[in-house]
Amino acid sequence: MRQQTTKIPVSSIILDETIYPRKGIDHRRVGIFSENIRDGFTFDPIEVELAPDRPNMYRLLDGAHRWNAYKSTGAAEVEAIVKNLEGDDPLLYAAKKAIGPRQLTEEEARDTARRAYTGNSSLSSVDIGKAIGRARRTVDEYIADLRAVKLMDRNIKIFCMHRLGIPQDRMAKRLGMDQKTIHYRLGKMAAPPNSLNSDLSKGFTVAQVAQKHGWTDPMVWSLSLEGKSDRDRFRELGWGLRTWDKWEWNDCDKRFGDEWPGRIPAQLAAHILKYFSKPGDLILDPMAGGGVTPDTCLALDRRCWSFDMIDRLETRPEIEPFTWDTSSGQQLSWPVSSKEKPDLILFDPPYFDKKAADYDEKSISNLPKKEYLEFLETFFVLMKSNVKKKTRLAFINADWRDFQHTPASEEKYKSGILIDDYLDILKRTGWYHTHIIQAPMSSQRFNAGVVSAMQKKNILGVVSRYVIILNQEE
Ligand SMILES: C[S@@+](CC[C@H](N)C(=O)[O-])C[C@H]1O[C@@H](n2cnc3c(N)ncnc32)[C@H](O)[C@@H]1O
Structure with a gap:
């Protein structure tokens, strides 16, 4: 089904780098598109969504090269589809669109996967992979270190709340996890305090140990x-x-x-x-x-x-x-x-x-x-x-x-x-x-x-x- 298009001012569109999956604009491609426009060729409409916190402005989801070409030919308006992503990740949506004409480079795919995961750690490797045109296992490799930090983060949160005597049902609600997982993780949590204690006994300061392990100072004090x-x-x-x-x-x-x-x-x-x-x-x-x-x-x-x-x-x-x-x-x-x-x-x-x-x-x-x-x-x-x-x-x-x-x-x-x-x-x-x-x-x-x-x-x-x-x- 053809989506509804509308004409919007070229000047009301921005390229938001945080949701742009490519490393940069290919100026040769823009040049070719500009020539095509002058020759009377019409392109598919570009896709935009309302720009957050910028009233009456739109940010590009698809068509960065076409938009640049329209700009360079002096066009005032451009045919666009104004999307409502309804909670879908805009960076991944933009990536999915970008790989239609041309796959992302290795660097672009890796960077997009990492940015998407950092923005929303509940995204699965499968979903990220589908959007950037890579297999799940490749995405797992791209984000392995980020995932480890996130997991560690969670453990630190659990440890802190546990130490303060917050009941597990409230911890589960607060952290959006189920209570069994919290219980299981707490059971496994003997190891991190040991490695912190060993650093403390080597004479490192509380602040140094906190920084090294990503803990807060007060939590390290509580151990030491x-x-x-x-x-x-x-x-x-x-x-x-x-x-x-x-x-x-x-x-x-x-x-x-x-x-x-x-x-x-x-x-x-x-x-x-x-x-x-x-x-x-x-x-x-x-x-x-x-x-x-x-x-x-x-x-x-x-x-x-x-x-x-x-x-x-x-x-x-x-x-x-x-x-x-x-x-x-x-x-x-x-x-x-x-x-x-x-x-x-x-x-x-x-x-x-x-x-x-x-x-x-x-x-x-x-x-x-x-x-x-x-x-x-x-x-x-x-x-x-x-x-x-x-x-x-x-x-x-x-x-x-x-x-x-x-x-x-x-x-x-x-x-x-x-x-x-x-x-x-x-x-x-x-x-x-x-x-x-x-x-x-x-x-x-x-x-x-x-x-x-x-x-x-x-x-x-x-x-x-x-x-x-x-x-x-x-
Ligand atoms: C004086 S500050 C507390 C400072 C704190 N003892 C500290 O040392 O950081 C008062 C706090 O009351 C919170 N507050 C004010 N009205 C509130 C309400 N109706 N419900 C919950 N928190 C409220 C404010 O957000 C603020 O953080």
Whole structure:
């Protein structure tokens, strides 16, 4: 059946190299095609699809030489079939079309197979082979190393999630694998830790071993510190243990957690874990962001279930995607149904609307003040009904004052949210504080120009941040 064609402007078409299977354009062939066009010869229509992220533009799927020939003859429009690939891989589709008139060279076939597999590791060698005109076994050879890395990647993910105590059914769901495979792979996983341990015992640093084996630093720390006490772990990690209730650091420890708006220092998470949990305990972080909590739990041998609305499967499989949602009057729900309950919840939500521009639009940082406080109240109630009687809560938050726009003496009680407002809500919902620990943010984040402007306007900034430890007994 002839497909429907349409005339589109030659200038609205682009050659997207990421889905072009050939090494380059054969200019001799373009020259011949141009002559044919001038002689009145009509070619088959070219094939395009809508270009992603480029409104009103199309990218070529088939006909790069014809399109170049039309361009060189000065044609304004070209006959085209606008395809909807409905999820099919565009690079493979383009390759299948390209081999019609002329097979791909060895280099082009190899490169296309590798690019296609890198973009989508669920493609089979048979499918890739059909598209590029090669046998399955040849494709297997082309992508053998990539497949090995992918497999290793998967094993690392499984190992990390297992180490954090995430149940196998949730691992299976998260990684899109069946539970039997996860179980089987875990059984076979004694070998990789051995080779890492042997590198560590040869004197390589944690960072070197992590890089060599493609593991994350925190995972290697979890191996290298195995069997050690909390105090020894602090010592080896270079975290001076604070003995008093003021925890202050100039910098985040870059080894733990990703660059993330509102990231807390791993040292802060580590002190909460050290004082208010024990090795093997289950820690829950409902808004885990850049992953400081799970990373620190690996270093201190705690299990950890963490959630965030931002889904980063490739780099953070252990942070399960979940949005705490009260919009449109919805009931807040708990992300997991499990008999196992956390021993400690480490809750570091956005501090009202601070950094709102950096978070997703559904983040609670976009709620007006009243709704933000109502959300927390609903959340504390929900937490209470999903934890054990003995579960503790470490709630991190800061005084929120409108200091950027108002001189100190003109600030109003009603326009701020201070830490006692949170304490009121917590008490109302059955959470009673035992400690209020000062953990100020570093004032180094303000540059000299900002400081000088603040001083001129008599503005008193906020660096306060508190860790409030609560339990459920009055
Ligand atoms: C202050 S950050 C957490 C930072 C984290 N402790 C770290 O050190 O990287 C708050 C996090 O809450 C998440 N968040 C905000 N509203 C949410 C919601 N309704 N459901 C799930 N996550 C939410 C944001 O995506 C953000 O990552």
